[in-house]
Amino acid sequence: MEPNNPVEPNSSTEPPTNGRVSPLDEVHRAAGASFTDFAGWRMPVRYSSDLVEHHAVRTAAGIFDLSHMGELVVEGPEAAATLDGALAGLLSALEIGQAKYSLILDPRGGIIDDLVVYRTGPDRFLIIANASNVGTVESELRARAGGSAVTITNESDRTALIAVQGPLTLSIVCETAGFSIAGADTRAALKALKYYRCIAGTFRGEPILIARTGYTGEDGFELYTAAESAPALWRALIEVGAPRGLVPAGLASRDTLRLEAGMPLYGHELSRDILPVQAGLGRVVALNKESFIGKDAIAKGPATDAPVLVGLRGEGRRAARATYSVYASTSPDAPPIGVITSGALSPTLGYPIAMAYLNPAYSAPGTEVHVDIRGTRLVASVVPLPFYRRSS
Amino acid sequence: MTDPTTLRYTEAHEWVLVDGDTVTIGITDYAAEKLGDVVYVDLPATGTTITEGHVVGEIESTKSVGELFAPVSGEVVETNQAVVDSPELVNSDPFGAGWLIRVRTSSIGELLTYDEYRTHTE
Numbered sequence: 001m002e003p004n005n006p007v008e009p010n011s012s013t014e015p016p017t018n019g020r021v022s023p024l025d026e027v028h029r030a031a032g033a034s035f036t037d038f039a040g041w042r043m044p045v046r047y048s049s050d051l052v053e054h055h056a057v058r059t060a061a062g063i064f065d066l067s068h069m070g071e072l073v074v075e076g077p078e079a080a081a082t083l084d085g086a087l088a089g090l091l092s093a094l095e096i097g098q099a100k101y102s103l104i105l106d107p108r109g110g111i112i113d114d115l116v117v118y119r120t121g122p123d124r125f126l127i128i129a130n131a132s133n134v135g136t137v138e139s140e141l142r143a144r145a146g147g148s149a150v151t152i153t154n155e156s157d158r159t160a161l162i163a164v165q166g167p168l169t170l171s172i173v174c175e176t177a178g179f180s181i182a183g184a185d186t187r188a189a190l191k192a193l194k195y196y197r198c199i200a201g202t203f204r205g206e207p208i209l210i211a212r213t214g215y216t217g218e219d220g221f222e223l224y225t226a227a228e229s230a231p232a233l234w235r236a237l238i239e240v241g242a243p244r245g246l247v248p249a250g251l252a253s254r255d256t257l258r259l260e261a262g263m264p265l266y267g268h269e270l271s272r273d274i275l276p277v278q279a280g281l282g283r284v285v286a287l288n289k290e291s292f293i294g295k296d297a298i299a300k301g302p303a304t305d306a307p308v309l310v311g312l313r314g315e316g317r318r319a320a321r322a323t324y325s326v327y328a329s330t331s332p333d334a335p336p337i338g339v340i341t342s343g344a345l346s347p348t349l350g351y352p353i354a355m356a357y358l359n360p361a362y363s364a365p366g367t368e369v370h371v372d373i374r375g376t377r378l379v380a381s382v383v384p385l386p387f388y389r390r391s392s
Numbered sequence: 393m394t395d396p397t398t399l400r401y402t403e404a405h406e407w408v409l410v411d412g413d414t415v416t417i418g419i420t421d422y423a424a425e426k427l428g429d430v431v432y433v434d435l436p437a438t439g440t441t442i443t444e445g446h447v448v449g450e451i452e453s454t455k456s457v458g459e460l461f462a463p464v465s466g467e468v469v470e471t472n473q474a475v476v477d478s479p480e481l482v483n484s485d486p487f488g489a490g491w492l493i494r495v496r497t498s499s500i501g502e503l504l505t506y507d508e509y510r511t512h513t514e
Contacts, residue, residue: 034425049483050454051429252428252455317432321457344454345431374450374457 022067023160023227027234031248038251039131041068046250053253054347057216060245061166063237064254070134071159071224072141075124076150083117083125086144086293088276090286094119099196099213103276103284104137105294109302110272111279113137114264116213118198126209126224128161130266144293160230164237164246165220165257167390172241173221178204178233195219203233215254217261217388256344259353262311262386268322268341269309269355275302278357279309280385307338307357311387312369312380314352319345320371320380326356327370330377337362340371346387353387354380394487396421400500401509402463407487408503415464415500418491419451419482422513427453430482435460435471435493442468444501449492451482466497 020041022028028035033044044065046053056062074083080092089102096119104112113133118126129137138154145152164173173179174187181189181201190210193199198211206229214220225233238246255265264270264279275298276285285298314320320343325336343354354371362369365384370377399407405423409416424430432452442448442462449460471493475481481490504512 045455046428049429051431054454256454317452318434319432319452345452347454 020068022065023230024065024067024162024234027231028065028248033248033250036251038068041131043068044248044250046252047248050250050252050256051347053247053249054256056245056247057166057218057249057253057257058348059167060247061164061168061172061220061241062216062247062249062253063234063241064163064165064249064251065230065234066161066163066222067159067227067230068131069156069161070129070131070137071155071161072127072129072134072138073124073153073155074127074141074145074150075121075153076148077123078148079123079125079150082141082145082148082150084289085291086141087115087117088285088292088294088298089117090289091117091119091125094125096121097197097199099198099211101196101284103281104140105276105285105292105298106272107293107297108272109275109294109297109300111266111270111274111276112140112272114266114270114281118209118211120198120200120209133266158227160225160227160233162223162225162230162234162237163214163216163220164223164241165214165216165218165249166246167219168241168244168246169218169220172237172244172246173210176236176240178236179208179210181210203229203236208233215261215263216257217263217386218257218390255342256347259342259344259355260346260348260386260388262355262388264309264355265342274357275306278302278306305360308360308363309341309385310338310356310358310363311383311385312340312343312354312356312371313383313387314354314371314378314380316378317345317352318373318376318378319343319352320354320356320373320378324374325372326358326380327372327377328362330370334370337369348388352380355385358382396487397506399487399506400503401506401512402461402503403512404461404463405513406461406463408463408500409491410500413498414469414494414496415466416491416494417463418486419458419460420509420513421486423458424483424486424490427451427458427482428455429453430479433475433479433482433492435476436468438468438471440468442466442495451479460492462495463503464495464497464500466495468493469496470494 036045083091338358
């Protein structure tokens with residue numbers, strides 16, 4: 001037996017000894033986590049079981065350490081204008097406390113990274129970048145800011161990010177003692193916090209940014225705090241949540257959760273070779289802005305036969321995996337019509353799901369295609385994304 | 393559950409239980425842990441002739457795909473239908489109910505002892 005296609009190639013119960021470690025590393029080791037190298041960080045891939053963690057998030061709650069994510073603060077009188085020119089979205093339109101999913105594009109319109117941008121003050125924005133891209137995003141932002149009146153600070157090393165996701169998240173966070181929001185009834189403020197909004201507060205006196213965001217398809221909070229404050233916050237949330245079914249959840253379950261929710265992952269669905277519209281992200285680009293990097297290429301659009309991102313539903317239990325080829329038929333002479341970018345046997349739905357870039361002629365829902373799964377062509381149908389949408 | 397110290401092993405993380413000219417084959421706890429939750433097992437049919445070192449099956453977890461290499465040459469005389477129906481047995485009882493195939497063989501090549509295998513996985 002040799003695992004030959006691991007998504008986390010270095011998954012191991014023995015933590016890699018090199019690389020960067022989360023401020024919660026000791027907590028994870030004590031919890032018996034298996035670790036993986038993720039963009040140079042040693043992060044938990046699972047604590048007990050991918051499936052248990054996945055189902056806990058769908059039915060109760062899971063707590064994730066996402067401290068490897070990058071945090072960049074852009075502030076100054078010209079912060080909003082700078083971001084309007086640097087990113088794909090209209091960030092100057094954000095209200096204070098509002099968040100927006102955005103992209104940073106290269107001049108060819110290709111995706112350098114996908115981002116969540118929070119407006120945390122009139123002239124202050126917090127940008128969340130993928131761990132593998134934070135250095136590139138930081139240097140691009142600096143170059144694009146030019147001589148504008150903004151300062152850009154990379155807060156990644158001193159910031160921890162803890163996500164609590166799942167239908168019981170609100171009640172767990174509300175009942176965890178120690179949260180405080182100045183001038184407000186804390187519980188009422190947490191309950192009133194809408195999706196893609198954030199509010200500043202404290203936890204046991206330490207500053208914390210509480211955001212109603214996530215990457216699982218469930219309700220949830222993402223909590224940004226100083227690295228040294230993270231272990232106490234993590235333990236407090238587990239103490240309250242564990243009796244209700246909250247479990248610590250690793251990156252393996254995070255990947256199957258986001259896949260079911262049809263959310264793209266940089267390096268799989270997104271890259272510099274992909275224009276936003278190909279990934280179904282045309283809505284993220286504010287083409288009515290006067291100028292932003294990538295605008296000309298986006299306005300021109302991709303070639304009419306450029307591949308587009310689709311969802312695929314398979315049969316049986318064998319999942320298509322990233323890099324597998326997709327064909328129009330089972331004929332050995334049939335040319336490939338696309339490639340799988342992510343795939344798994346969906347833990348929630350019970351059938352194989354995948355995302356793929358396909359020739360647009362084959363992208364209509366209901367189209368039957370064939371995936372080469374290690375030498376066997378298995379049938380799959382194009383279906384709309386997402387695969388899973390929470391009720392209510 | 394079989395006593396793992398009485399089994400023989402391969403460097404590809406299979407275990408082999410020898411009983412006369414029949415061997416029972418599975419994957420080790422180490423391999424099961426590395427894979428994560430096993431969700432699909434593809435095994436050779438009864439009657440198939442298999443050759444030592446060749447890929448004869450697949451073990452898929454949510455996150456990865458493992459290939460099953462034949463640790464011996466011979467004829468498959470039984471496959472574990474329980475593990476096909478409930479692949480999680482590979483995780484919960486890799487040395488027992490999670491066995492994969494039984495093979496009738498005329499010769500058993502060089503296999504690792506328990507201690508040698510444990511050294512290999514350290």
